[in-house]
Amino acid sequence: MLERSSEIVVEATGPAATAITEHVPGLVERRVASRLAAKDATLWGEAAREEAAQRLGWVDLHRTSRALIGEVETLAARYAERGCDRVVLCGMGGSSLAPEVITRTAGVELVVCDSSDPAMVTTALGTPEDLRRTVVVVSSKSGSTAETDSQRRTFVDALTRADLEPTEHMVIVTDPGSPFDQSARAEGFDVVNADPSVGGRYSALTAFGLVPCALAGVDVAELLDEADAVADLLAADDEANPALRLAAVMAGASGGTPRDVLVISRAGSALEGLGDWAEQLIAESTGKDGKGVLPVVDLPSEVGAEPLAHRLADQPDVTVVRLIGDEVDERDDELAGPDGEPVDNEHPAAVVNVGGALGGQLLLWETATAVAGELLGLNPFDQPDVESAKTAAREQMTGGDGAPPEPTLTVGEVEVYQAGTDFLGDAGSLTEAVEALLAQVGPSGYLAVMAYTDRWAHASEARAVQERLTAATGRPVTFGWGPRFLHSTGQFHKGGPADGVFLQITRPASPEEDRPVPGQEFTFGRLIAAQAAGDAQVLAEQGRPVLRLVARSSGGHAAVVDAVLAAGQAG
Numbered sequence: 001m002l003e004r005s006s007e008i009v010v011e012a013t014g015p016a017a018t019a020i021t022e023h024v025p026g027l028v029e030r031r032v033a034s035r036l037a038a039k040d041a042t043l044w045g046e047a048a049r050e051e052a053a054q055r056l057g058w059v060d061l062h063r064t065s066r067a068l069i070g071e072v073e074t075l076a077a078r079y080a081e082r083g084c085d086r087v088v089l090c091g092m093g094g095s096s097l098a099p100e101v102i103t104r105t106a107g108v109e110l111v112v113c114d115s116s117d118p119a120m121v122t123t124a125l126g127t128p129e130d131l132r133r134t135v136v137v138v139s140s141k142s143g144s145t146a147e148t149d150s151q152r153r154t155f156v157d158a159l160t161r162a163d164l165e166p167t168e169h170m171v172i173v174t175d176p177g178s179p180f181d182q183s184a185r186a187e188g189f190d191v192v193n194a195d196p197s198v199g200g201r202y203s204a205l206t207a208f209g210l211v212p213c214a215l216a217g218v219d220v221a222e223l224l225d226e227a228d229a230v231a232d233l234l235a236a237d238d239e240a241n242p243a244l245r246l247a248a249v250m251a252g253a254s255g256g257t258p259r260d261v262l263v264i265s266r267a268g269s270a271l272e273g274l275g276d277w278a279e280q281l282i283a284e285s286t287g288k289d290g291k292g293v294l295p296v297v298d299l300p301s302e303v304g305a306e307p308l309a310h311r312l313a314d315q316p317d318v319t320v321v322r323l324i325g326d327e328v329d330e331r332d333d334e335l336a337g338p339d340g341e342p343v344d345n346e347h348p349a350a351v352v353n354v355g356g357a358l359g360g361q362l363l364l365w366e367t368a369t370a371v372a373g374e375l376l377g378l379n380p381f382d383q384p385d386v387e388s389a390k391t392a393a394r395e396q397m398t399g400g401d402g403a404p405p406e407p408t409l410t411v412g413e414v415e416v417y418q419a420g421t422d423f424l425g426d427a428g429s430l431t432e433a434v435e436a437l438l439a440q441v442g443p444s445g446y447l448a449v450m451a452y453t454d455r456w457a458h459a460s461e462a463r464a465v466q467e468r469l470t471a472a473t474g475r476p477v478t479f480g481w482g483p484r485f486l487h488s489t490g491q492f493h494k495g496g497p498a499d500g501v502f503l504q505i506t507r508p509a510s511p512e513e514d515r516p517v518p519g520q521e522f523t524f525g526r527l528i529a530a531q532a533a534g535d536a537q538v539l540a541e542q543g544r545p546v547l548r549l550v551a552r553s554s555g556g557h558a559a560v561v562d563a564v565l566a567a568g569q570a571g
């Protein structure tokens with residue numbers, strides 16, 4: 001058993017172990033761990049120094065965030081007294097992924113509304129009766145994220161219509177001094193400021209993580225204790241430092257194909273959703289300058305289904321990360337490799353087992369990602385390509401004069417668009433169109449499925465789609481819900497190695513399903529459609545193959561899913 005919360009496990013085999021042997025002594029010699037703990041902004045080179053100097057507040061949050069505990073506990077008690085036992089979080093990317101893993105792991109309810117899908121927003125609102133017992137946390141570091149602002153407007157409007165006082169049902173988390181901070185305070189909302197020296201994806205232990213989780217009933221002091229318990233270990237210039245070991249695995253061994261794909265599988269870990277949180281951290285931190293480590297989250301599977309990690313472990317660029325539980329026996333068994341082959345097999349898979357308590361792992365992954373940035377020569381604190389999709393979406397919203405583009409093909413109630421390259425050929429059916437796209441996935445490439453649909457209603461489709469397309473291509477397949485992934489893997493798609501192939505699935509809302517955004521001239525349906533079209537446009541402009549399947553009805557959406565599940569099955 002991992003008896004103490006101070007225990008962190010990072011155990012590697014095969015080429016993952018070689019990477020540790022290769023990189024860790026140098027990291028120790030350069031004192032990277034202790035310099036990071038001391039917030040040395042020069043670690044990532046001169047070009048990154050200025051940004052890094054403003055982004056290292058996360059390294060000691062286990063100490064500095066203590067000051068927030070009293071404030072968030074008082075807040076939680078106040079809302080509990082008001083009878084608010086339903087907590088909704090409006091926020092994107094770094095403002096929602098950590099609260100999701102923290103509350104799911106703790107087994108407490110938190111409705112994470114991180115979408116512009118009108119159906120999801122409607123579900124998050126609930127009934128007027130639900131609203132009466134709801135506290136909404138609106139979290140945005142910048143205060144200017146379009147989805148979050150639209151959700152905030154919707155909740156204020158709905159609370160007002162239900163004769164409820166918005167200031168008694170809403171808490172704002174934002175950076176001090178942001179325009180959002182000022183307006184929310186002026187309007188009388190409860191505002192908790194987050195540490196501005198921490199970037200969104202490193203903010204799990206700031207107010208962005210702590211406020212919604214405390215309101216939902218998590219013991220957030222314990223989370224800080226768990227991080228505190230491993231902090232010295234992660235700051236040590238020592239070859240046993242698990243963060244240095246994990247960073248080395250992420251950077252991969254030199255010689256042969258770079259191991260720049262991390263397939264993250266849950267293998268006994270009690271931490272629910274850690275992969276989704278780590279996905280944003282790794283993809284946005286490393287996917288830039290044509291380089292990067294691609295995180296592939298192995299979606300939860302049916303009992304007995306083969307984990308994707310097993311299918312992909314033989315790929316020369318794949319490292320399998322197994323998030324393990326606290327049983328030593330299980331860990332020892334699995335160390336043999338994903339198919340049970342002995343460690344000294346002639347071609348061992350690159351496997352790393354990672355375990356430990358949640359607070360400790362949050363700090364472990366953040367430290368390892370920042371150190372991997374040092375090894376890879378990347379600035380792990382910016383996200384230079386996220387803005388391009390936002391700009392293209394804004395242009396889509398305001399453009400509107402030109403005639404809408406003609407679909408390349410229409411099949412029943414599904415419009416098919418190809419973009420980026422000319423790959424459809426004479427495909428006449430939806431399955432043929434998908435297969436034509438799959439043929440574009442190169443031997444070192446990956447396929448990204450981007451589904452702009454209600455992720456609560458369609459969750460079960462995601463795993464089946466990921467599994468089928470992995471089998472059909474033999475290559476990594478990521479699955480992202482739009483627009484959520486735009487704040488995560490979206491950076492990697494545009495800034496990382498240019499070998500991605502993109503399948504976009506949308507199901508535009510009918511006028512009856514759509515919702516207006518209060519105080520704006522657009523609807524949620526218009527916003528999400530513009531986000532999808534904008535992202536496809538940016539990818540196509542980079543010459544990446546993009547297949548867009550636009551279902552005009554739920555029957556059309558079912559046909560799309562059937563077609564994807566049939567891809568690669570014939571002959």
Ligand SMILES: O=P(O)(O)OC[C@H]1O[C@H](O)[C@H](O)[C@@H](O)[C@@H]1O
Nearest residue numbers: 093094095140141142145200386
């Ligand atoms: O917290 P916010 O300022 O609303 O930002 C939310 C998210 O959106 C951006 O697009 C970034 O790519 C993310 O790193 C960030 O976490």
